[in-house]
Amino acid sequence: MTQPITADTAAPIPVADVESAINVWRALSSAPAGVDDGIVLCREARVLADLYGKMIFDRLHSVPASTLSAEQLAALNGARL
Template sequence: MYPQPVAVTIAQIESAINHWRERRPAVEDDQPVLCAEARALADVYGLLIFSGAASVEYSTLNAGQRDALAAVLR
C-alpha cells in the first residue's frame, strides 16, 4: 500500500488524465468521449483551472478520483 499524498498538483492530475486517455482512448474519433477515470479527474482539473489553484487536498477527492489517480501516483 502506498501512502496517501496530502495534496495533488494540477500537473499530476493532468498527467493522470493523459495516462487514462492513452490507456482507454475514445472508441470513435468523431465523437471523442473520455473514459470514466479521465472524466472524474477532468472535473477536478477544471475546478482547479477555474479557481486558479495549483493543487487540491487529497482528502477532498471522491473514491473514483482517488482510484483514477492511484494508477499514476505510484
C-alpha cells in the first residue's frame, strides 16, 4: 500500500484520482433500504463529489493536498484499498 495522502503531500491530487475514489466508495456502499435509484451517495462519496464538482467547474486538473479538508483526505485515503 502506498503512503497515505496528507495535507503535507507534495504531489497534487489529480481530478482522475478524485473520480476514481468516488467510484470506489459507490461500489463499497449500498443504497439505503428502499432507495435504488443510484442517486444517493455515502458520506465519503458525497464529500469527494463536492470536491470533484468544484474542480470541474473551475477547470482544475489537480489540487494541492494542503487545500483539502480532513474529511476529504480521509475519504481519499479510505478509497485506496
